[in-house]
Structures are given as structure tokens and as C-alpha cells.
Amino acid sequence: GAVVSQHPSWVICKSGTSVKIECRSLDFQATTMFWYRQFPKQSLMLMATSNEGSKATYEQGVEKDKFLINHASLTLSTLTVTSAHPEDSSFYICSARVSGINNEQFFGPGTRLTVL
């Protein structure tokens, strides 16, 4: 149980385009989803907390207009990287919180974004 998927698993795009990444909880409802960013050989940095039906809460230093987060249902959150630039190239990982099970997070497999 508690499986989280991400789509796509990898994406290459041109500079200036927008890219949408989906995060789905497959067998449970997730009140809260989290988006992390991981640079090569570095740790995961929390970007934002996404609550179903409300605006996301962004961590300090994360541009809200750059990284648009939508959590329209209890099983889907999307991260859109707008007007992507090469410095946005990174590994993006989402996680979903299961209410009541010690509020644990279950992680998706990640999406590798490369901006040319």
C-alpha cells in the first residue's frame, strides 16, 4: 500500500517552455503532498507543501510564480515549472502524507527535468 507515482519520469524541454509534473497517490487519499527538489549529489530540499483545495505553501526562496502547484483532488498534485531555464534542471520528487499513520510521507520515484 501507500504507493505514489510521478509522471513523467523524465522530461527534456527547451528553455522558455513550461513543464507539468504529476504526482498521484495510487491507493490512498493524500490530504497533503510535498514537492522536493534535488540537485546532483545533494540532499532533498522542500519546495512547497500542497494541500487539497487550497493554495500551496512555499518555502522561503522558492518562487511561487515560477513553480505553480495545483492540488485539485485528494490523489493528484501537479507542479508546473513555468518558462523553464537550464538552472531549473533538477530531480523533482513528490511525496504524499497519509493522515492518521503517524503523518508519514510516502515518496514518488522522481522526475528528472533537463532544460536545454
Next chain:
Amino acid sequence: AQSVAQPEDQVNVAEGNPLTVKCTYSVSGNPYLFWYVQYPNRGLQFLLKYITGDNLVKGSYGFEAEFNKSQTSFHLKKPSALVSDSALYFCAVKASGTYKYIFGTGTRLKVLA
């Protein structure tokens, strides 16, 4: 401030030898502690967690970790390392009353045949 420290960037160990990957934490309240493993270009795989109870926690793939409150540590251990254990290991903490996880910087484990 809440934080997690993994003091070693890399740990090398010979196959068959015991391994230890260190983690210390600083958090208010009772911590929830986790270990995850990450293989190249993959997401995080859960290994084990400490929420409460027995200080020695057993997890997946023969890994275990010991919660030491006085030393604020949660070191990951395995009695006999395998080459396939070579990966990046992350320690994480969730402070009581919050949903956020704080990750350590990661330790690359290299098991030599």
C-alpha cells in the same frame, strides 16, 4: 533550529563487513526518524523508521538502526554489507507536531567486492 547531520559524505566498506552510516539530529519535541535509500535516478526507498518504543529498529534488506536519545543519534547499521547496498542513504527527521521532513545531506555508501 531543527536539523539533521550526516557527517560522512562517503563510507567505504568491504563486502561481508559490518557497515554503519551515521546520523545525528536536533529537533524540538519527540522526533520521528527515518532512513531512506536512493539508487541513481530513482526516488527514495523507505528502509526503516523510529516513532516510539524499542530503540533498536529493524528494517528492510537487513538494515537496522538504533535510536539514542542522549546522543541524539540514529545510526544505520547492517551486520554484513553487500555490493548491492551501494547507494545514497538519507536520514530524515519529522518533528512532533509538524508534517515537514528535514533531510540530511546524504551519505554515499560504497561496498567493495
